[in-house]
Amino acid sequence: xxxxxxxxxxxxxxxxxxxxxxxxxxxxxxxxxxxxxxxxxxxxxxxxxxxxxxxxxxxxxxxxxxxxxxxxxxxxxxxxxxxxxxxxxxxxxxxxxxxx
Numbered sequence: 881x882x883x884x885x886x887x888x889x890x891x892x893x894x895x896x897x898x899x900x901x902x903x904x905x906x907x908x909x910x911x912x913x914x915x916x917x918x919x920x921x922x923x924x925x926x927x928x929x930x931x932x933x934x935x936x937x938x939x940x941x942x943x944x945x946x947x948x949x950x951x952x953x954x955x956x957x958x959x960x961x962x963x964x965x966x967x968x969x970x971x972x973x974x975x976x977x978x979x980x
Contacts, residue, residue, distance in 0.1 A: 901926050905968045907975060914971040916958070927953050 901919035919926060931949065938948050958964050 900929075904964075905971045907971045909975065909978070914974060916964075916967055916971055923955055927955070 900921040901917040901923075903915060903917055905914075905916040907914045915930075917923070917926065931953070935948055938944060958967055
């Protein structure tokens, strides 16, 4: 049996599963997204790959020409368990808070 990883890279079932990050929390909104990830890799490279894959998908789906992102992404390292909970809560509550 074979499958595709998060980035569409084909792999056989005997191969170890590898994506360059683990998603801890995420939220996809109509005009932006939030992702809390854990990785040993360079986050800027991961975000570049995520944004490139999504842009490619969006441009093909909607036959859009031009930029789809207004600005560069924002990132910050979370070093403390309490901060991890705060960031995760923010991500999960974002749709609720913005709909008010």
